[in-house]
Amino acid sequence: MIVLDDASPTPPYEQIRLQLRAQILEGELLAGMRLPTVRRLAADLGVATNTVGRAYKELEAAGLVITRRRAGTVVAADGDNVRERAHRAAITFVQSMSGLGISSAEALRLVKAAYQDQ
Numbered sequence: 005m006i007v008l009d010d011a012s013p014t015p016p017y018e019q020i021r022l023q024l025r026a027q028i029l030e031g032e033l034l035a036g037m038r039l040p041t042v043r044r045l046a047a048d049l050g051v052a053t054n055t056v057g058r059a060y061k062e063l064e065a066a067g068l069v070i071t072r073r074r075a076g077t078v079v080a081a082d083g084d085n086v087r088e089r090a091h092r093a094a095i096t097f098v099q100s101m102s103g104l105g106i107s108s109a110e111a112l113r114l115v116k117a118a119y120q121d122q
Contacts, residue, residue: 005040008049016051020059028068028079035081039069042077 006023008016027033039045042060046053060077063069071077101111 006045006049008051016049017055017058017062020045020049020051020056021062024059024063025066025068028063033079035079037079038075039077039079 005027006020008019012019014022024033024039033039039060040048042053042056046056049056060069060071064071064077068080069077070080097115098108098111101108101114106114
């Protein structure tokens with residue numbers, strides 16, 4: 005499910021978050037599906053429980069998963085509309101860039117730079 009690259013400059017929690025996010029957005033993990041417990045995934049990946057816990061918390065903050073005390077962490081139903089929200093945000097961005105006279109090529113460069121700055 006998750007593969008960590010020890011040689012990557014990306015921290016392990018971020019690798020976990022990015023891979024789970026991609027699996028949710030691509031429909032590999034569907035709404036209501038339970039994720040492994042923090043302890044189990046941490047043991048499977050050979051990382052600290054805090055590493056997995058941080059990834060899960062960030063996914064929850066993004067609305068992609070819900071953590072319930074007894075039910076564990078499950079893929080949120082809202083995760084299904086993330087692409088729709090992202091599309092609306094993209095439209096707003098494009099309208100803003102057009103209003104400023106920024107070309108699509110320059111807008112893409114700005115987006116790539118913003119992602120690298122995170």
